[in-house]
Amino acid sequence: xxxxxxxxxxxxxQAYLEYILPELKTHFQNCDFVLFIPYARxxxxxxxxxxxTARQAFSKIDIQVKxxxxxxxxxxxxxxxPAIFTGGxxxxxxxxxxxxNKVMPxxxxxxxxGTPYLGTSAGSNIGGxxxxxxxxxxxxxxxxFKTLGLVPFNINPHYLDPDPNSRHKGxxxxxxxxxxxxxxxxxxxxxxxxxxxxxxxxxxxKGKLDARIFEKDQDAYEVQTGTDLTxxx
Amino acid sequence: xxxxxxxxxxxxxQAYLEYILPELKTHFQNCDFVLFIPYARxxxxxxxxxxxTARQAFSKIDIQVKxxxxxxxxxxxxxxxPAIFTGGxxxxxxxxxxxxNKVMPxxxxxxxxGTPYLGTSAGSNIGGxxxxxxxxxxxxxxxxFKTLGLVPFNINPHYLDPDPNSRHKGxxxxxxxxxxxxxxxxxxxxxxxxxxxxxxxxxxxKGKLDARIFEKDQDAYEVQTGTDLTxxx
Numbered sequence: 001x002x003x004x005x006x007x008x009x010x011x012x013x014q015a016y017l018e019y020i021l022p023e024l025k026t027h028f029q030n031c032d033f034v035l036f037i038p039y040a041r042x043x044x045x046x047x048x049x050x051x052x053t054a055r056q057a058f059s060k061i062d063i064q065v066k067x068x069x070x071x072x073x074x075x076x077x078x079x080x081x082p083a084i085f086t087g088g089x090x091x092x093x094x095x096x097x098x099x100x101n102k103v104m105p106x107x108x109x110x111x112x113x114g115t116p117y118l119g120t121s122a123g124s125n126i127g128g129x130x131x132x133x134x135x136x137x138x139x140x141x142x143x144x145f146k147t148l149g150l151v152p153f154n155i156n157p158h159y160l161d162p163d164p165n166s167r168h169k170g171x172x173x174x175x176x177x178x179x180x181x182x183x184x185x186x187x188x189x190x191x192x193x194x195x196x197x198x199x200x201x202x203x204x205x206k207g208k209l210d211a212r213i214f215e216k217d218q219d220a221y222e223v224q225t226g227t228d229l230t231x232x233x
Numbered sequence: 234x235x236x237x238x239x240x241x242x243x244x245x246x247q248a249y250l251e252y253i254l255p256e257l258k259t260h261f262q263n264c265d266f267v268l269f270i271p272y273a274r275x276x277x278x279x280x281x282x283x284x285x286t287a288r289q290a291f292s293k294i295d296i297q298v299k300x301x302x303x304x305x306x307x308x309x310x311x312x313x314x315p316a317i318f319t320g321g322x323x324x325x326x327x328x329x330x331x332x333x334n335k336v337m338p339x340x341x342x343x344x345x346x347g348t349p350y351l352g353t354s355a356g357s358n359i360g361g362x363x364x365x366x367x368x369x370x371x372x373x374x375x376x377x378f379k380t381l382g383l384v385p386f387n388i389n390p391h392y393l394d395p396d397p398n399s400r401h402k403g404x405x406x407x408x409x410x411x412x413x414x415x416x417x418x419x420x421x422x423x424x425x426x427x428x429x430x431x432x433x434x435x436x437x438x439k440g441k442l443d444a445r446i447f448e449k450d451q452d453a454y455e456v457q458t459g460t461d462l463t464x465x466x
Contacts, residue, residue: 008402008403009402010402011402012400012401012402013400041415042404042412043408043411043412043415044411044412044414044415044416089412090412092371093412093416131371132370132371132372132373133370134370134371135370135403135404136404136409136412137365137366137367137368137409137410137412137413138325138364138365138367138371138378139365139412139413139415139416139417140365140416141377141378144374145371145374158401158402158403160401160403167245167246168245168391168393168426169241169242169243169244169245169391169426170241170368170391170393171275171368171369175276176369176370177370178276178277179275179276179277179322179323179326179369179370179372180370180372181277182274182276182277182372183277183326183372183373184372193401193402
């Protein structure tokens with residue numbers, strides 16, 4: 001495989017994908033174009049507008065982008081694509097659309113067979129075994145929570161540390177993931193903004209930050225960037 | 234109807250239900266006992282432990298509590314209960330269990346027919362038309378997102394205002410609710426911690442705080458405590 005699963009598309013004060021463009025230039029080199037999956041539609045924007053955002057970012061590294069909505073047969077377009085990028089937004093909507101358009105199994109097969117892939121936020125959440133550690137609101141009912149399983153664990157993008165000064169009684173992110181483990185057994189990787197997973201024959205933590213690992217019935221722990229997470233399952 | 238839907242069970246620095254006990258003393262007066270629905274299991278605690286928490290709080294106002302798990306037939310227990318309290322925790326788990334035990338339709342009928350009801354957090358989220366404005370993680374796949382519809386809108390408990398100093402790129406609560414409105418039309422009431430809805434022949438906002446109202450294709454707006462929300466639909 002050749003996949004990058006990134007916590008976020010955008011760092012505070014930066015342009016879309018700016019922090020990871022040097023990485024993407026290598027990742028997608030020699031690809032005729034990148035097929036963009038705009039299904040997650042952040043803020044409900046159109047597929048056209050969302051694809052334009054991706055196109056502008058990739059133009060800085062001279063890579064062409066085509067939107068999946070431009071094709072009649074979405075499954076066929078994914079099967080034939082030289083490279084694929086799934087953008088963030090709402091994971092429930094993304095997963096619903098991947099199933100509705102019969103793209104989910106084709107996308108899984110393509111990426112497993114080596115088509116270079118990038119996911120950010122919701123687009124990296126679906127790289128896990130299930131979407132059940134998303135932070136998103138369930139704005140639509142998907143036919144299943146199962147996702148691509150490019151890694152043998154689940155991903156929590158935009159991982160957020162607890163605020164020690166908070167007086168709010170809503171659950172912290174860590175509490176939510178512990179709740180997940182009362183019913184599910186796979187590990188969860190909390191990816192802070194600026195971190196990503198690089199998947200080849202190994203799964204490596206990349207970026208400047210540590211990640212937080214949650215395993216069922218264990219205390220959560222930190223791993224440094226560069227850690228090999230291949231055997232986390 | 235005679236229902237209270239509260240944003241939270243607990244305010245910062247207070248005991249469980251402490252802030253709302255005076256209200257509950259009146260709400261549940263002359264009830265032989267309150268049937269507690271512990272399905273949402275915050276932090277994965279046992280049904281016994283969770284019911285004990287509720288029992289201790291209600292003992293301060295001399296009201297008995299029985300846990301739904303103590304009964305063989307859960308639907309029958311709900312049908313016969315003189316009063317009902319659904320505690321918070323994970324809404325996906327709560328809704329899954331309400332359907333699995335065939336309690337959802339019976340609970341709806343009982344409350345609509347006048348059985349005094351209290352919900353906190355997840356237990357008030359299910360008072361809305363659907364659970365789709367929950368903040369919780371989808372740790373289990375429920376058979377449906379539809380809920381009790383005691384009010385003609387959706388509820389977002391633990392409503393949290395955006396932090397103007399945040400550098401985090403995850404969606405704010407307001408952004409998430411706007412995403413909900415790209416696919417759904419019912420209004421959403423953002424209930425801050427310490428607020429509740431009192432449902433009789435009217436739906437009134439109670440507590441010390443304002444609530445935030447979201448209607449599709451409109452700017453969000455604030456309503457003061459004491460506002461009649463009966464016609465928000």
